[in-house]
Each structure stands twice: as C-alpha cells, then as structure tokens.
Amino acid sequence: MATVLFLLLGGSVLLFGCATLLHLLYLRHHRNDTGFWASLFALLGWAALTLGGIVRGALSGQIPLGSFSDGLLFLLWLLASGYFILEHRYQLRAAGAFLLPVITVGVAYASLRPVPARALVPILQSPWVIWHVGLVFFAYCAFALAGLTGLLYLLQEKELKSKRLTFMHFRLPALATLERLSSLLIGWGYPALTLGILFGAHWSRTVWGAYVLPDPKMIWAVLTWVFYTGFLVGRWVWGWRGRRNALLTIVGFGAIILNYLGISFLWQGIHRF
Amino acid sequence: MYLALTGLNHKTAPVALREAFSVDEERVGRVLQGVKERGAHEVALLSTCNRTEVFAVSETPESAASAAREIFSTLGASDGPGIATDANTRLESALYHRRDTEVARHLFSVAAGLDSLVVGESQVLGQVRKAYEQALNFQSAGPVLSGLFHWGIRVGKRVRSETGISEGAASISYAAVELARKIFESLQEKRVLIVGAGKMAELAAKNLADQGVPVIYVANRTPAHSAALADAVGGTAVSLTEVQRLLPEVDIVITSTGARAPIIGADDVTRAMRRRKGEPLFIIDIAVPRDVDPQVHTVDGVFLYNIDDLRAVVDANMAERHAWVAEAERIVDHEADRFALWMKERVAVPVIKALREKVAATTQAEVDRVLRRLDHLSEREKDEVRALAHSIAGKLLHRPTVRLKSSVEEGRHSAVFESVSDLFGLDLYDYSSKRSRTGPHEGTV
Numbered sequence: 001m002a003t004v005l006f007l008l009l010g011g012s013v014l015l016f017g018c019a020t021l022l023h024l025l026y027l028r029h030h031r032n033d034t035g036f037w038a039s040l041f042a043l044l045g046w047a048a049l050t051l052g053g054i055v056r057g058a059l060s061g062q063i064p065l066g067s068f069s070d071g072l073l074f075l076l077w078l079l080a081s082g083y084f085i086l087e088h089r090y091q092l093r094a095a096g097a098f099l100l101p102v103i104t105v106g107v108a109y110a111s112l113r114p115v116p117a118r119a120l121v122p123i124l125q126s127p128w129v130i131w132h133v134g135l136v137f138f139a140y141c142a143f144a145l146a147g148l149t150g151l152l153y154l155l156q157e158k159e160l161k162s163k164r165l166t167f168m169h170f171r172l173p174a175l176a177t178l179e180r181l182s183s184l185l186i187g188w189g190y191p192a193l194t195l196g197i198l199f200g201a202h203w204s205r206t207v208w209g210a211y212v213l214p215d216p217k218m219i220w221a222v223l224t225w226v227f228y229t230g231f232l233v234g235r236w237v238w239g240w241r242g243r244r245n246a247l248l249t250i251v252g253f254g255a256i257i258l259n260y261l262g263i264s265f266l267w268q269g270i271h272r273f
Numbered sequence: 274m275y276l277a278l279t280g281l282n283h284k285t286a287p288v289a290l291r292e293a294f295s296v297d298e299e300r301v302g303r304v305l306q307g308v309k310e311r312g313a314h315e316v317a318l319l320s321t322c323n324r325t326e327v328f329a330v331s332e333t334p335e336s337a338a339s340a341a342r343e344i345f346s347t348l349g350a351s352d353g354p355g356i357a358t359d360a361n362t363r364l365e366s367a368l369y370h371r372r373d374t375e376v377a378r379h380l381f382s383v384a385a386g387l388d389s390l391v392v393g394e395s396q397v398l399g400q401v402r403k404a405y406e407q408a409l410n411f412q413s414a415g416p417v418l419s420g421l422f423h424w425g426i427r428v429g430k431r432v433r434s435e436t437g438i439s440e441g442a443a444s445i446s447y448a449a450v451e452l453a454r455k456i457f458e459s460l461q462e463k464r465v466l467i468v469g470a471g472k473m474a475e476l477a478a479k480n481l482a483d484q485g486v487p488v489i490y491v492a493n494r495t496p497a498h499s500a501a502l503a504d505a506v507g508g509t510a511v512s513l514t515e516v517q518r519l520l521p522e523v524d525i526v527i528t529s530t531g532a533r534a535p536i537i538g539a540d541d542v543t544r545a546m547r548r549r550k551g552e553p554l555f556i557i558d559i560a561v562p563r564d565v566d567p568q569v570h571t572v573d574g575v576f577l578y579n580i581d582d583l584r585a586v587v588d589a590n591m592a593e594r595h596a597w598v599a600e601a602e603r604i605v606d607h608e609a610d611r612f613a614l615w616m617k618e619r620v621a622v623p624v625i626k627a628l629r630e631k632v633a634a635t636t637q638a639e640v641d642r643v644l645r646r647l648d649h650l651s652e653r654e655k656d657e658v659r660a661l662a663h664s665i666a667g668k669l670l671h672r673p674t675v676r677l678k679s680s681v682e683e684g685r686h687s688a689v690f691e692s693v694s695d696l697f698g699l700d701l702y703d704y705s706s707k708r709s710r711t712g713p714h715e716g717t718v
Contacts, residue, residue, distance in 0.1 A: 033435065160456065161570070163582050165589060170440060174458035175553060242551030242574045 005059060008052035009111030015045030016080075016104040023096040027171055035093055042100060046080045049107060053077060069113035071133065075260075076106045078141040086145065090181060094171040095148055128203035135196030136221070140256050142189030143228070147253025149182040153246035179242070182249045183235055190228050197221060220259045227252055274314065274417050274619065277337035278371040278379060279345060280326030283390055286367035294348050294364075296320040298407075305413040307347060311340040315415040317408035317422065319383070321400045323390060328380070330417045334372055342370065373616065377421060378609035384429030385601050386439060393438035393594045393601075398429040420615065428608045435604065436597040441590025445583045446480045448590070449557050452583075453486075453525060456553050456576060460486040466523040467491045467508075468516055468537075469530035470498035473559050477527045478506045489523065492516050494530070520545035526556045528564035539568040542575055549574070557583070614682065621677040624690050627699045628677075629670060636666045 022038035053073055060070075083099050086092040152172055159169040172178070200218075201211040212218060231248050234240040281294060296304050301318055308316040308329055315330035327344055331337035345364060371379050379388075384401045386393040405422035408414035414422070433439045442448035450460070457463055465486055467474050470493035478488045488508040492515060493499030503510035511519065513536070520526070520541060530536060537556070546554065551574050558565040558579040570577040578586075640662045644655055673693065680689040693699065 029437075156455065160452070160576050163578065163585065165441075165586060169455065172455075174455050176456065176458040180458075239550045239552075241549070242553060244551050 002059065005052060005055045006111070008048050008055060009107060012045045012048035012052055013104060013108045013111065015041050015048060016100055016107060019045055019096070020100040020104055023093065023100055027094055027097045028167055038096065039087060039093065042080070042096060043084070045103075045107075046077070046084070049073070049077050049080065052111070067113070069110040071137070072106055072110045075137050075140060076103050076110070078137060079103060079144060082141055082145050086181070090173065090177065092149075092152075092173060092181075094168075095145075095152065098148060098151070099145075126203060128199050128206075132196055132200040132203060135192045135199065139189040139193035139196060140260065142185045142192065143249075143256050144253055146182040146185035146189065146249045149178045149185065150246040150249030150253070153178040153182070154243070154250075157243060157246075175242075179245060182245065186228060186231060186235075186249065186252075190232060193221075193225055193228065197225060217259060220255070224252070224255050224259060227255060274330050274332070274616075275334040275337045276373050276376040276417065276421065276616070277329050277331070277334065277341045278326060278376040279329075279338070279341040279368055280319075280324060281364075281367040281369070282324035282326070282388065284388075285369060286363075290363055290367055291322065291325065294325045294345065295322065296325060296348065301407050302411045304344060304348065305408065305411045308340050308344045309413060311343050312336045313340040315408075315418045316340070316413045317404050317418050319401060319404040321397070324383070324388075326379075326383075328376065328418060328421070330415065338370060338372060342368070374609055374613040377424070377612040377616075378605060380421060380425040381428040381605045381608055381612075382602070384425040385432035385605055386429070387432075387598065387601055387605065391443045392591070392598065393433070393440075394443065395433070395439050398426065398433075401429065402426055417616070417619070421612070424608065424612050424615075428605060431608075432601045432604050436600045438594050438597040438601050441593055442587060443590060443594075445580070445587055446477070448583050448586045449477075449578070450480070450484050452576070452578065452586070453555055456555050457524060460484060460525075463524040464489045464522060465525045465527065466516070466519055467502070468513070468526065468528040468564065469493060469560065470495070470502045471529055471531070473529035474527065475502055475505070477529065477557070477559065478502065478508075481525075481527075482506055486525075490515075490519055492519075517541050517545075520554070521548035524552075524554065526554070526565075528556070528558045529560045530564050532560070532564055533562060535564060535566040537565045537569065539566050539572060542569045542572050546572055546574055559583075617681045618678040620681050620686060621690070624693060624699070625674055625677050628673060628693060628697055631697055631699060632666050632670055636662050 019038055019041035022034055022041055026034045026038050056070065056073070079099065080103055083096060086095055153175060155168055156172045156175055156178065159165055159172075160175075204213060205211050212222075231245075231252065234248075235245060281291065283291065286294075296318060297320075301320070304318055304327075305316050308318075308327060313329040313331050313336070315328075317328040319326040319328070325348070327341040329337045329341040331340060345368060380401070382388050384398055386395065386397055389397050401422065405414060405418070405426070408418060408422075442451045453460055453463075460481075463486060465481060465488045467478055467488055467490065470491060474491070474493075478491075481488060488503075488506045490511050491499045491503040491506070491508050492511045492513050493502070494513050496510065496512060499510040499512075502508075513530075516537065520537075526537075528537065542554070542556075553574045553576065556565055556569065556575065556577045558577060561580065563579055565577055565579075567577070567579075569575055640659055644650070644658060647655075647658075650658070677686070677689060677693065680686040
C-alpha cells in the first residue's frame with residue numbers, strides 16, 4: 001500500500017511537472033495542441049493526486065486531514081480542481097502557468113512527509129472538525145484563485161499601460177473578465193469561510209467551553225474574515241472596481257498564506273496543522 | 274491524374290488587370306465548363322479581389338496545364354474590348370503556372386494566408402472553401418480536387434492554430450476594437466462618446482457600429498455637425514462643454530477634433546475616475562494635434578491610445594505575424610509533401626479497387642454457395658460464417674494493398690501492378706500500356 005501511495009504521489013508530481021512545462025510553452029506559443037496536452041497532463045496529475053489521497057486515507061484509517069501534509073494535499077487538490085473549472089469555463093489556461101508550479105512543489109513536499117501512523121487525538125474526531133477544516137480550506141482555495149486572477153489583472157493592466165503588447169496580453173482575458181472572476185471567487189469563498197469559522201467556534205465551545213480562544217490562527221482567521229467583509233462591502237455597496245480590487249485580492253491571499261504557513265510553523269497553538 | 278494551376282495575384286498583376294480577370298459568381302459556372310471543354314476532368318476556380326486562379330486535373334500534365342492556361346485568354350475577352358486588348362498583352366507576364374506538388378504547395382500557402390497582402394488574414398480560408406463548394410455545385414470537382422481542397426482547408430486551419438500568423442489586429446481600427454475587448458470583454462453594453470464630427474469621427478463611429486457598439490453621444494463645436502452625425506449613428510448630440518460632465522458616464526471616448534490645444538486634461542480625467550471608482554476608461558485620440566493631454570494615460574484605470582500608439586501596436590502585431598512565416602512555411606511544405614505522396618499512391622487506386630472487388634465477389638459467391646447447403650444453421654450462425662469469410666479475405670488483402678501503394682513510392686509499381694493483375698486475373702486491360710511508361714514522377718518535373 002505504501003508503495004502504491006508513493007507511486008501515485010510521485011506520478012502526480014511528475015505529471016504536474018510536465019503540465020507546468022507545457023503550460024509555459026503554451027503561454028509563449030499558443031499552439032492549440034500544446035494546450036490540449038498541457039490540460040491532459042494536468043488532469044492526469046489531478047487523477048493521481050485524487051487516488052493518492054484516497055490511499056492515504058485508507059492507510060491511516062481516517063479522512064486524510066489529520067496532519068499538515070494531509071491538509072496541504074487536500075488544499076492542492078482543491079486548487080487543481082478549481083483550476084480546471086477556470087480553464088474550462090473561462091478559457092483561463094494561462095493561469096495554469098502560475099498555479100501548476102506551486103501545486104507541483106506542494107505535492108512533492110507533502111508526499112515526502114510520512115503518513116501519520118497515529119490516529120487523531122479523540123477530541124479532533126468529530127464531524128464538526130471535518131466540516132470546519134473542509135469549509136475553511138474551500139474558502140482558502142477560492143481566495144487563492146481570486147488572488148491569482150488579481151495578479152493576472154495587474155499583468156494585463158501593465159500590458160495595456162505600457163502600450164508594448166507582448167504574448168501575455170494576447171493569452172490573458174480582458175480586465176473585466178478577470179475582475180468579474182475574482183469577485184465571483186470571493187463570493188464563493190466568503191460564505192464558506194463564515195460557516196467554517198462558525199463550525200469551528202461551535203466545536204470549540206463544546207470541547208473547550210469557549211467560542212473563541214487566544215489562538216493566533218483563530219484570531220488571524222477572524223481578521224481575514226473582517227478583511228473580506230470589507231472587500232465585499234467595497235465591491236458591492238460602494239462599487240469599487242479595477243486595480244484597487246486586484247491589489248486587495250492579492251493582499252487577502254497574502255494574509256491567508258501567512259495564516260496557513262506562517263502561523264503553523266512559527267507558533268504552536270491548538271491548530272497544529 | 275495530373276494537377277495544374279494557372280493564375281495571377283496581387284504580386285504579379287496590378288489592380289486593373291486583376292479586375293479584368295476577376296470572375297463574378299454568375300460567370301463561375303461558364304468558366305468551369307470552359308475549362309472542362311478544354312480537356313480537364315476536374316476544375317476549380319478561386320477568384321477574389323487579390324487573385325484569380327484556375328485549378329485543373331487531367332490525364333496528362335500537358336493537357337491539365339493547357340486547359341488551365343487557355344481559359345485565361347477567354348476570361349479577359351468577355352469584358353469590354355478596350356480592357357481586354359490591353360489586358361491580354363500584359364497577361365502573359367502576369368500569369369504564373371504550377372504543376373502537381375507545386376499546385377498543392379501554392380494552394381496550401383494561399384489557404385494559410387501566406388500569399389495574402391496582409392499576412393495571415395483569415396478571409397482567404399473562407400474564399401478557398403467557397404471555391405471548392407462552387408466546383409462541387411457545378412460538378413466539376415472530383416476525387417483529386419476534393420482531396421486537394423479538403424487538404425488545403427485543413428492546412429489553413431492547422432497553420433492558424435499552431436502558429437501566431439493570424440494573431441493580433443492588422444489594422445488601426447481593428448487594433449482599437451481589440452484593445453477595447455481586452456479591457457471591457459464585451460462591448461455590447463458600453464457607452465461611447467465621440468468628440469468631433471469630422472470624417473475621422475464618422476469612420477470611427479461606423480467602425481464601432483460594425484462591431485455592434487452603439488455610439489451614445491456625439492460632441493462637437495458646431496452643433497449642426499454633431500446633430501447630423503448623431504442622427505446617422507443613432508446617438509445624442511451634445512455640446513463640447515458637456516464632455517467633462519459625460520466623462521464619468523462613458524466607457525470609451527474617441528476624439529478627433531481640429532482643436533489646437535488639448536480639450537481633455539489630466540485633471541478632468543482624474544476627477545471623472547474618482548466618480549467611476551476604478552471602472553476603466555478607454556480613450557482613443559486620433560486627432561493631430563492631439564485632443565487629450567498625454568498625462569491622462571498616467572491616471573489609474575485610464576488607457577489613452579493616440580494614433581501613433583495604435584499604429585505601433587499594429588506594426589508590432591505584423592512583426593509578430595512575420596516572425597511566424599518560416600514555421601508556417603515549414604508546415605505548408607510538410608503537408609505538400611504528404612499530399613504529393615497521396616497523389617502518387619492514387620495511381621494504385623484502380624488496381625487496389627479491382628483487386629478488392631474481385632476478392633469480395635469471390636468471397637460472397639463462395640459464402641452464398643456454402644450457406645445454401647447449410648440450411649439448418651441459425652441466422653446468428655450464418656452471420657458468423659459470413660463474418661469469418663470476410664475477415665479472412667480482409668486480412669489477406671491487407672499486405673497487398675499496402676504494398677501496391679508503397680510500390681508507387683519506390684517507382685516499381687508497373688511491375689508490381691502487372692504481377693498482381695496476372696496472379697489474381699484482374700481485368701486492367703489498357704491500364705499498364707497507358708500509364709506504366711509515364712510514371713507519376715514525370716508529372717512533377
């Protein structure tokens with residue numbers, strides 16, 4: 001079983017690696033057949049990752065969310081899934097050139113970490129935790145993709161401002177498309193984050209007796225939630241558009257990365273993953 | 274069968290000559306018929322404003338070439354006598370002739386847009402398709418021209434999808450529209466303000482209307498002029514002083530006044546952008562001297578392109594297209610070589626057909642005979658027997674078929690054809706006497 005897992009995750013890394021190269025090639029040359037192969041390799045990488053996650057779950061005998069590397073794999077799986085939707089619905093294949101390298105490195109890192117042999121501590125074995133983690137990760141993924149579209153917005157804007165149009169100008173969609181997409185993604189992520197935090201708080205109350213604990217990750221998550229509330233109010237109530245929104249989606253994504261990686265490694269609160 | 278092409282295009286003939294030899298739709302049928310009467314089995318005609326080309330297929334290379342060539346002298350003559358006499362004297366130097374593989378190479382490169390005035394333009398692919406459809410309608414396209422034109426359309430598509438030869442706008446007005454699309458995605462609901470009511474403004478408005486963008490406002494110093502243009506494009510005439518007020522409301526501004534100094538300044542736009550809350554504003558300044566202060570471009574969310582900027586975009590696009598020409602030509606050459614092989618192998622088609630028909634007839638007869646005796650078999654079992662017989666025949670025929678084709682490429686086909694017809698008792702009568710002496714290779718010389 002462990003060999004199968006290693007092969008699946010290793011294969012997934014290789015496939016995502018190939019997909020990354022093909023996406024870069026596609027960005028520059030825009031050959032339709034390159035685009036086809038690029039997507040195919042990414043899809044195969046995704047399939048190997050999916051199977052890898054299932055095998056990992058079977059090995060540890062629980063839903064594979066119990067360690068940092070499990071969580072990372074789940075998050076990357078969500079990101080890859082989200083990317084396919086972007087590519088399919090919005091012809092945003094160019095996004096793959098930015099997203100797939102991150103997925104490749106992330107899967108490589110996570111697959112080298114040992115599978116947790118121990119079962120989860122009993123207090124974490126609750127459906128509330130599963131929903132809490134799942135929803136928060138879904139939100140993270142939506143916000144990450146929103147940040148990526150924000151970055152692409154800035155790139156396209158730079159092209160249009162410089163008046164020297166390069167291949168990037170032709171590969172990237174219109175500013176309005178990217179803007180709409182990032183708002184849409186945040187619109188999906190926000191309710192998920194809200195629910196995820198509520199589930200977490202409910203469960204915290206049942207286990208520790210308090211809705212909020214002085215845990216850095218918890219505090220930061222609430223701050224992130226406040227930030228995105230502000231973004232949505234600015235976007236829908238005050239009608240903010242354009243460059244500012246793009247910058248805000250990137251800042252929000254930065255805050256999430258900080259929360260996810262920074263606080264996990266720097267502080268050791270109750271969220272040890 | 275041999276292919277020949279005679280034609281003239283924008284590189285070899287001036288516009289007056291091209292006009293004299295262009296064929297409008299009513300005459301296509303007559304011309305195709307005319308080439309057929311001159312001994313061609315198949316014929317197609319590609320006539321656009323940049324080229325007139327006749328494709329002919331015949332038994333010998335000479336008859337194909339002469340059928341294609343002779344029709345040109347009749348083409349010019351059917352127009353006014355004045356043009357015709359003048360045109361005919363200059364015709365010979367303008368005509369080019371191609372044979373066999375070169376015909377394919379030429380058509381493929383035309384379909385790819387390599388032979389066009391604007392490299393990579395996409396209209397020509399539709400024109401090639403139309404030429405083929407016309408030939409089909411007049412029943413003048415047979416297996417060879419069908420093969421050629423299908424192949425050509427495929428090459429045209431392949432070149433466009435695998436290279437950047439048709440990417441990026443090739444004209445200033447289209448460049449402006451493409452830029453607008455990269456800002457706003459869809460232009461259907463966008464609000465356009467045109468400042469100035471001269472010839473340029475009118476052109477710009479018409480161009481936008483062609484793209485489905487309604488012009489909302491026309492502003493001009495002389496109200497009568499703006500009212501006239503506004504009427505023509507279905508917009509509202511406003512006075513020049515209202516431009517500042519309208520800036521926050523519109524998405525695209527096109528200016529082309531004769532003003533000596535800028536009429537839209539950076540302050541105006543900054544103020545407008547504050548009210549737009551970051552919603553982008555696209556300003557196209559086609560006036561010389563410029564109507565819009567260049568500093569406007571530095572305002573967040575504003576994209577100001579003047580006529581030189583648009584020209585630079587077009588130039589860069591064209592440079593990029595030209596950079597793809599070599600790759601496109603490589604694809605065209607590769608496909609032309611593959612087409613040449615297909616043409617060569619076609620020599621084997623009658624032999625393969627005769628062989629397959631013979632084997633099929635024999636198989637069928639034997640199966641019928643046996644099945645009559647095996648009347649007790651169920652329908653399913655009878656089907657099994659039929660399938661078995663045909664499968665054995667098919668398996669046995671596979672290698673002869675492949676070898677018949679490849680023998681053509683090796684140049685040994687006449688011997689192989691004779692052996693096959695001898696061994697299988699095929700009825701190929703005068704086939705060998707007619708074709709084996711002049712192999713398909715001679716045609717390409």
